Protein backbone atom coordinates (compact mmCIF):
# COMPACT_ATOMS: atom_id res chain seq x y z
CA UNK A 492 0.00 0.00 0.00
CA UNK A 493 1.08 3.54 -0.72
CA UNK A 494 2.88 5.54 1.99
CA UNK A 495 1.07 8.79 2.77
CA UNK A 496 0.40 11.45 5.36
CA UNK A 497 -2.38 13.81 6.35
CA UNK A 498 -3.28 16.26 9.09
CA UNK A 499 -6.59 18.02 9.73
CA UNK A 500 -5.56 20.78 12.12
CA UNK A 501 -8.63 22.99 11.61
CA UNK A 502 -11.30 22.84 14.28
CA UNK A 503 -14.49 22.60 12.23
CA UNK A 504 -17.94 23.38 13.61
CA UNK A 505 -20.39 21.88 11.15
CA UNK A 506 -24.16 22.05 10.99
CA UNK A 507 -27.30 24.20 11.05
CA UNK A 508 -27.00 26.98 13.62
CA UNK A 509 -23.31 26.38 14.34
CA UNK A 510 -22.44 30.01 13.58
CA UNK A 511 -23.45 30.58 17.21
CA UNK A 512 -20.16 28.86 18.18
CA UNK A 513 -18.39 32.11 17.27
CA UNK A 514 -19.49 33.48 20.64
CA UNK A 515 -18.01 30.54 22.53
CA UNK A 516 -14.67 30.22 20.75
CA UNK A 517 -13.60 33.50 19.11
CA UNK A 518 -11.86 34.86 22.18
CA UNK A 519 -9.44 31.92 22.11
CA UNK A 520 -7.86 33.57 19.02
CA UNK A 521 -7.29 37.03 20.50
CA UNK A 522 -8.85 40.25 21.75
CA UNK A 523 -9.34 42.18 18.53
CA UNK A 524 -10.50 40.89 15.14
CA UNK A 525 -10.46 42.25 11.62
CA UNK A 526 -13.74 41.00 10.16
CA UNK A 527 -13.40 40.70 6.37
CA UNK A 528 -16.71 40.19 4.62
CA UNK A 529 -17.94 39.88 1.08
CA UNK A 530 -19.02 43.22 -0.34
CA UNK A 531 -22.67 44.28 0.10
CA UNK A 532 -24.24 40.83 0.40
CA UNK A 533 -23.12 40.00 3.94
CA UNK A 534 -24.54 43.29 5.22
CA UNK A 535 -27.77 42.95 3.21
CA UNK A 536 -28.38 39.41 4.46
CA UNK A 537 -27.81 40.47 8.06
CA UNK A 538 -24.88 38.04 8.44
CA UNK A 539 -22.37 40.83 9.04
CA UNK A 540 -24.25 42.25 12.02
CA UNK A 541 -24.94 38.78 13.35
CA UNK A 542 -21.28 37.69 13.30
CA UNK A 543 -20.08 41.06 14.58
CA UNK A 544 -22.55 40.73 17.48
CA UNK A 545 -21.37 37.19 18.27
CA UNK A 546 -17.73 38.30 18.23
CA UNK A 547 -18.52 41.18 20.57
CA UNK A 548 -20.45 38.89 22.92
CA UNK A 549 -17.32 36.74 22.99
CA UNK A 550 -15.48 39.81 24.34
CA UNK A 551 -13.67 40.49 21.06
CA UNK A 552 -13.32 44.03 19.72
CA UNK A 553 -14.20 44.14 16.01
CA UNK A 554 -12.90 46.20 13.07
CA UNK A 555 -15.02 45.68 9.95
CA UNK A 556 -13.80 45.71 6.36
CA UNK A 557 -16.77 44.57 4.31
CA UNK A 558 -15.38 45.35 0.90
CA UNK A 559 -14.08 41.97 -0.26
CA UNK A 560 -14.86 41.52 -3.94
CA UNK A 561 -15.01 38.30 -5.95
CA UNK A 562 -11.51 37.30 -7.08
CA UNK A 563 -9.64 39.42 -4.47
CA UNK A 564 -6.75 41.52 -5.76
CA UNK A 565 -3.25 42.10 -4.41
CA UNK A 566 -3.95 45.81 -3.81
CA UNK A 567 -6.95 44.95 -1.62
CA UNK A 568 -4.89 42.56 0.52
CA UNK A 569 -2.12 45.16 0.94
CA UNK A 570 -4.62 47.76 2.14
CA UNK A 571 -6.48 45.39 4.47
CA UNK A 572 -3.23 44.07 6.01
CA UNK A 573 -2.21 47.66 6.72
CA UNK A 574 -5.59 48.21 8.40
CA UNK A 575 -4.98 45.08 10.51
CA UNK A 576 -1.63 46.49 11.63
CA UNK A 577 -2.86 50.05 12.18
CA UNK A 578 -5.73 48.74 14.33
CA UNK A 579 -3.42 46.31 16.16
CA UNK A 580 -5.70 43.33 15.52
CA UNK A 581 -4.90 39.84 16.77
CA UNK A 582 -6.69 37.68 14.21
CA UNK A 583 -8.79 37.76 11.04
CA UNK A 584 -12.30 36.49 10.43
CA UNK A 585 -13.34 35.77 6.83
CA UNK A 586 -17.11 35.82 6.31
CA UNK A 587 -18.42 34.82 2.88
CA UNK A 588 -17.36 32.51 0.06
CA UNK A 589 -13.86 31.64 -1.07
CA UNK A 590 -12.94 35.27 -1.70
CA UNK A 591 -13.61 36.35 1.89
CA UNK A 592 -11.93 33.26 3.36
CA UNK A 593 -8.86 33.59 1.10
CA UNK A 594 -8.67 37.29 1.96
CA UNK A 595 -8.71 36.46 5.68
CA UNK A 596 -5.81 34.05 5.15
CA UNK A 597 -3.75 36.38 2.94
CA UNK A 598 -4.28 39.38 5.25
CA UNK A 599 -3.32 37.34 8.35
CA UNK A 600 -0.20 36.21 6.50
CA UNK A 601 0.86 39.60 5.10
CA UNK A 602 0.21 41.40 8.39
CA UNK A 603 2.49 38.87 10.13
CA UNK A 604 5.27 39.86 7.69
CA UNK A 605 4.76 43.50 8.73
CA UNK A 606 2.69 44.51 5.71
CA UNK A 607 4.04 45.65 2.35
CA UNK A 608 2.74 43.99 -0.77
CA UNK A 609 1.39 40.46 -1.06
CA UNK A 610 2.80 40.34 -4.61
CA UNK A 611 6.20 39.61 -3.08
CA UNK A 612 4.85 36.22 -1.96
CA UNK A 613 2.87 35.28 -5.09
CA UNK A 614 4.32 33.14 -7.88
CA UNK A 615 7.15 35.02 -9.58
CA UNK A 616 7.56 37.39 -6.61
CA UNK A 617 10.81 37.92 -4.64
CA UNK A 618 9.74 35.50 -1.92
CA UNK A 619 7.34 33.22 -3.76
CA UNK A 620 8.88 30.24 -1.97
CA UNK A 621 7.70 31.65 1.38
CA UNK A 622 11.20 31.05 2.82
CA UNK A 623 11.92 32.44 6.26
CA UNK A 624 8.47 33.96 6.66
CA UNK A 625 6.69 34.44 9.95
CA UNK A 626 3.62 32.37 10.75
CA UNK A 627 0.33 34.04 9.86
CA UNK A 628 -1.85 35.54 12.58
CA UNK A 629 -4.72 33.21 13.61
CA UNK A 630 -7.52 32.84 11.09
CA UNK A 631 -11.22 32.07 11.51
CA UNK A 632 -13.39 31.40 8.46
CA UNK A 633 -17.17 31.31 8.21
CA UNK A 634 -18.21 29.95 4.84
CA UNK A 635 -21.48 31.05 3.28
CA UNK A 636 -21.17 28.99 0.08
CA UNK A 637 -20.66 25.31 -0.65
CA UNK A 638 -17.72 25.72 -2.99
CA UNK A 639 -13.99 26.51 -2.99
CA UNK A 640 -13.24 24.27 0.01
CA UNK A 641 -11.16 27.12 1.38
CA UNK A 642 -12.20 26.28 4.94
CA UNK A 643 -10.24 23.02 4.61
CA UNK A 644 -7.11 24.18 2.77
CA UNK A 645 -4.09 26.40 3.42
CA UNK A 646 -4.49 28.02 -0.03
CA UNK A 647 -5.35 31.61 -0.80
CA UNK A 648 -5.95 32.66 -4.37
CA UNK A 649 -5.13 36.28 -5.08
CA UNK A 650 -5.14 38.07 -8.44
CA UNK A 651 -1.86 39.78 -9.31
CA UNK A 652 -2.97 43.06 -10.93
CA UNK A 653 0.44 43.61 -12.56
CA UNK A 654 0.48 40.46 -14.68
CA UNK A 655 -3.16 39.26 -14.45
CA UNK A 656 -2.17 35.95 -12.92
CA UNK A 657 -4.23 34.23 -10.28
CA UNK A 658 -1.95 31.95 -8.29
CA UNK A 659 -2.78 29.93 -5.21
CA UNK A 660 -0.33 30.37 -2.32
CA UNK A 661 -0.16 29.11 1.26
CA UNK A 662 1.77 27.28 3.95
CA UNK A 663 0.98 25.37 7.13
CA UNK A 664 0.30 28.60 9.03
CA UNK A 665 -2.46 29.73 6.67
CA UNK A 666 -4.83 26.92 7.56
CA UNK A 667 -7.78 28.33 9.52
CA UNK A 668 -7.67 27.66 13.26
CA UNK A 669 -11.48 27.63 13.36
CA UNK A 670 -13.89 26.98 10.48
CA UNK A 671 -17.64 27.39 10.79
CA UNK A 672 -19.71 25.56 8.18
CA UNK A 673 -23.32 26.49 8.83
CA UNK A 674 -25.74 25.54 6.01
CA UNK A 675 -28.34 27.96 7.38
CA UNK A 676 -26.10 30.72 5.98
CA UNK A 677 -26.41 29.14 2.51
CA UNK A 678 -30.19 29.06 2.11
CA UNK A 679 -30.37 32.29 0.12
CA UNK A 680 -27.52 31.70 -2.31
CA UNK A 681 -28.91 32.36 -5.81
CA UNK A 682 -29.17 29.37 -8.20
CA UNK A 683 -26.33 30.56 -10.47
CA UNK A 684 -23.87 30.77 -7.56
CA UNK A 685 -25.09 27.45 -6.14
CA UNK A 686 -24.45 25.88 -9.53
CA UNK A 687 -20.98 27.42 -10.00
CA UNK A 688 -19.76 26.59 -6.51
CA UNK A 689 -21.30 23.10 -6.63
CA UNK A 690 -19.45 22.40 -9.89
CA UNK A 691 -16.25 23.57 -8.19
CA UNK A 692 -16.83 20.98 -5.44
CA UNK A 693 -17.28 18.29 -8.09
CA UNK A 694 -13.97 19.28 -9.69
CA UNK A 695 -12.08 19.39 -6.39
CA UNK A 696 -13.27 15.86 -5.62
CA UNK A 697 -12.76 14.44 -9.11
CA UNK A 698 -9.35 16.06 -9.53
CA UNK A 699 -8.23 14.86 -6.09
CA UNK A 700 -9.13 11.36 -7.29
CA UNK A 701 -7.22 11.60 -10.60
CA UNK A 702 -4.17 13.33 -9.07
CA UNK A 703 -0.92 11.41 -9.03
CA UNK A 704 -0.64 12.27 -5.31
CA UNK A 705 -4.04 10.79 -4.36
CA UNK A 706 -3.97 8.65 -1.23
CA UNK A 707 -6.39 6.14 0.32
CA UNK A 708 -7.45 8.95 2.68
CA UNK A 709 -8.19 11.46 -0.09
CA UNK A 710 -9.87 8.78 -2.23
CA UNK A 711 -12.33 8.20 0.59
CA UNK A 712 -13.14 11.91 0.83
CA UNK A 713 -13.32 12.39 -2.94
CA UNK A 714 -15.67 9.46 -3.53
CA UNK A 715 -18.08 10.56 -0.82
CA UNK A 716 -17.99 14.17 -2.01
CA UNK A 717 -18.82 13.17 -5.61
CA UNK A 718 -21.69 10.97 -4.40
CA UNK A 719 -23.13 13.79 -2.28
CA UNK A 720 -22.87 16.34 -5.11
CA UNK A 721 -24.69 14.02 -7.51
CA UNK A 722 -27.42 13.38 -4.95
CA UNK A 723 -27.95 16.95 -3.78
CA UNK A 724 -26.75 19.64 -6.16
CA UNK A 725 -29.88 19.59 -8.30
CA UNK A 726 -32.12 20.16 -5.26
CA UNK A 727 -29.82 22.85 -3.86
CA UNK A 728 -30.03 24.73 -7.19
CA UNK A 729 -33.78 24.39 -7.72
CA UNK A 730 -34.99 24.45 -4.13
CA UNK A 731 -32.51 26.73 -2.42
CA UNK A 732 -34.24 26.78 0.96
CA UNK A 733 -33.95 22.99 1.33
CA UNK A 734 -31.77 22.78 4.43
CA UNK A 735 -30.97 19.09 4.04
CA UNK A 736 -29.70 19.51 0.45
CA UNK A 737 -27.71 22.58 1.52
CA UNK A 738 -26.23 20.62 4.44
CA UNK A 739 -25.19 17.72 2.22
CA UNK A 740 -23.58 20.09 -0.29
CA UNK A 741 -21.79 21.90 2.54
CA UNK A 742 -20.45 18.56 3.78
CA UNK A 743 -19.39 17.55 0.24
CA UNK A 744 -17.54 20.85 -0.03
CA UNK A 745 -15.77 20.40 3.28
CA UNK A 746 -14.74 16.84 2.38
CA UNK A 747 -13.42 17.86 -1.03
CA UNK A 748 -11.62 20.84 0.50
CA UNK A 749 -9.83 18.60 2.99
CA UNK A 750 -8.94 16.20 0.15
CA UNK A 751 -7.13 18.94 -1.81
CA UNK A 752 -5.74 20.69 1.25
CA UNK A 753 -5.00 19.02 4.51
CA UNK A 754 -5.34 15.52 3.07
CA UNK A 755 -2.44 16.44 0.76
CA UNK A 756 -3.95 15.40 -2.54
CA UNK A 757 -4.46 18.24 -4.96
CA UNK A 758 -6.17 19.54 -8.02
CA UNK A 759 -4.65 18.80 -11.43
CA UNK A 760 -4.33 20.40 -14.86
CA UNK A 761 -8.04 21.29 -14.93
CA UNK A 762 -7.65 23.77 -12.05
CA UNK A 763 -4.26 24.88 -13.41
CA UNK A 764 -5.87 25.84 -16.72
CA UNK A 765 -9.04 27.18 -15.11
CA UNK A 766 -7.18 29.55 -12.79
CA UNK A 767 -5.30 31.04 -15.69
CA UNK A 768 -8.61 31.81 -17.44
CA UNK A 769 -9.82 33.43 -14.21
CA UNK A 770 -6.78 35.69 -14.09
CA UNK A 771 -7.43 36.96 -17.63
CA UNK A 772 -11.20 37.32 -17.57
CA UNK A 773 -12.51 37.46 -13.98
CA UNK A 774 -14.96 34.69 -15.02
CA UNK A 775 -16.63 32.67 -12.20
CA UNK A 776 -14.21 30.04 -10.91
CA UNK A 777 -16.43 26.96 -11.36
CA UNK A 778 -17.23 27.79 -14.98
CA UNK A 779 -13.57 28.20 -15.93
CA UNK A 780 -12.95 24.57 -15.02
CA UNK A 781 -16.07 23.41 -16.81
CA UNK A 782 -14.77 25.01 -20.01
CA UNK A 783 -11.46 23.11 -20.07
CA UNK A 784 -12.35 19.83 -18.35
CA UNK A 785 -13.61 17.83 -21.31
CA UNK A 786 -10.51 18.31 -23.50
CA UNK A 787 -8.41 17.51 -20.42
CA UNK A 788 -10.25 14.21 -19.81
CA UNK A 789 -10.09 13.25 -23.52
CA UNK A 790 -6.33 13.88 -23.50
CA UNK A 791 -5.40 12.17 -20.23
CA UNK A 792 -7.70 9.15 -19.65
CA UNK A 793 -5.15 6.62 -20.87
CA UNK A 794 -2.66 7.65 -18.14
CA UNK A 795 -4.48 5.51 -15.58
CA UNK A 796 -7.40 3.54 -16.95
CA UNK A 797 -8.41 2.14 -13.55
CA UNK A 798 -8.82 5.60 -12.00
CA UNK A 799 -10.58 7.15 -15.00
CA UNK A 800 -12.88 4.13 -15.30
CA UNK A 801 -13.77 4.65 -11.66
CA UNK A 802 -14.59 8.30 -12.40
CA UNK A 803 -17.04 7.10 -15.05
CA UNK A 804 -18.59 4.70 -12.52
CA UNK A 805 -18.77 7.36 -9.80
CA UNK A 806 -20.57 9.70 -12.19
CA UNK A 807 -23.17 6.97 -12.73
CA UNK A 808 -22.17 5.66 -16.16
CA UNK A 809 -20.57 2.36 -15.13
CA UNK A 810 -21.83 0.13 -17.94
CA UNK A 811 -20.42 -3.25 -16.92
CA UNK A 812 -20.47 -4.57 -20.49
CA UNK A 813 -17.64 -2.14 -21.25
CA UNK A 814 -13.97 -2.88 -20.65
CA UNK A 815 -11.90 -0.89 -18.17
CA UNK A 816 -10.26 1.04 -21.03
CA UNK A 817 -13.63 1.80 -22.64
CA UNK A 818 -14.99 3.08 -19.34
CA UNK A 819 -11.88 5.21 -18.84
CA UNK A 820 -12.18 6.71 -22.31
CA UNK A 821 -15.85 7.39 -21.62
CA UNK A 822 -15.01 9.55 -18.58
CA UNK A 823 -15.06 12.74 -20.71
CA UNK A 824 -18.55 11.90 -21.98
CA UNK A 825 -19.71 10.97 -18.47
CA UNK A 826 -18.48 14.32 -17.21
CA UNK A 827 -20.08 16.18 -20.13
CA UNK A 828 -23.45 14.53 -19.43
CA UNK A 829 -23.11 15.28 -15.72
CA UNK A 830 -22.38 18.97 -16.33
CA UNK A 831 -25.27 19.18 -18.81
CA UNK A 832 -27.58 17.89 -16.10
CA UNK A 833 -26.85 21.14 -14.25
CA UNK A 834 -27.24 23.25 -17.38
CA UNK A 835 -23.50 23.69 -17.83
CA UNK A 836 -22.27 23.41 -21.40
CA UNK A 837 -19.65 26.04 -21.79
CA UNK A 838 -16.76 27.00 -24.04
CA UNK A 839 -13.95 29.40 -23.12
CA UNK A 840 -15.23 32.02 -25.57
CA UNK A 841 -18.50 32.14 -23.57
CA UNK A 842 -16.37 33.40 -20.66
CA UNK A 843 -14.80 36.17 -22.74
CA UNK A 844 -11.57 34.37 -23.68
CA UNK A 845 -10.06 35.42 -27.02
CA UNK A 846 -7.56 33.42 -29.03
CA UNK A 847 -4.76 35.91 -28.31
CA UNK A 848 -5.14 35.20 -24.58
CA UNK A 849 -4.09 31.56 -25.02
CA UNK A 850 -0.34 32.35 -25.02
CA UNK A 851 -0.37 34.42 -21.79
CA UNK A 852 -2.74 31.92 -20.18
CA UNK A 853 -0.33 29.11 -21.05
CA UNK A 854 2.58 31.10 -19.60
CA UNK A 855 0.52 31.54 -16.45
CA UNK A 856 -0.20 27.81 -16.17
CA UNK A 857 3.53 27.05 -16.05
CA UNK A 858 4.50 30.04 -13.94
CA UNK A 859 1.76 30.14 -11.32
CA UNK A 860 -0.02 26.78 -11.43
CA UNK A 861 2.90 24.43 -12.08
CA UNK A 862 2.15 22.67 -8.78
CA UNK A 863 -1.36 21.46 -9.64
CA UNK A 864 -0.32 20.81 -13.25
CA UNK A 865 2.42 18.48 -12.03
CA UNK A 866 -0.17 16.49 -10.06
CA UNK A 867 -1.76 15.37 -13.34
CA UNK A 868 -1.41 11.67 -14.08
CA UNK A 869 -0.16 12.52 -17.57
CA UNK A 870 2.78 14.89 -17.99
CA UNK A 871 1.63 17.87 -20.07
CA UNK A 872 4.03 20.19 -21.87
CA UNK A 873 3.50 23.65 -23.30
CA UNK A 874 2.27 22.40 -26.67
CA UNK A 875 -0.24 20.15 -24.91
CA UNK A 876 -1.67 23.05 -22.90
CA UNK A 877 -1.93 25.29 -25.98
CA UNK A 878 -3.72 22.48 -27.83
CA UNK A 879 -6.11 21.88 -24.91
CA UNK A 880 -6.92 25.59 -24.69
CA UNK A 881 -7.55 25.74 -28.46
CA UNK A 882 -9.89 22.77 -28.19
CA UNK A 883 -11.71 24.41 -25.29
CA UNK A 884 -12.07 27.80 -27.02
Ligand SMILES: [Fe+2]
Nearest residue numbers: 639691695776
Ligand atom coordinates in the same frame (compact mmCIF):
# COMPACT_ATOMS: atom_id res chain seq x y z
FE1 LIG B 1 -11.72 25.40 -7.09
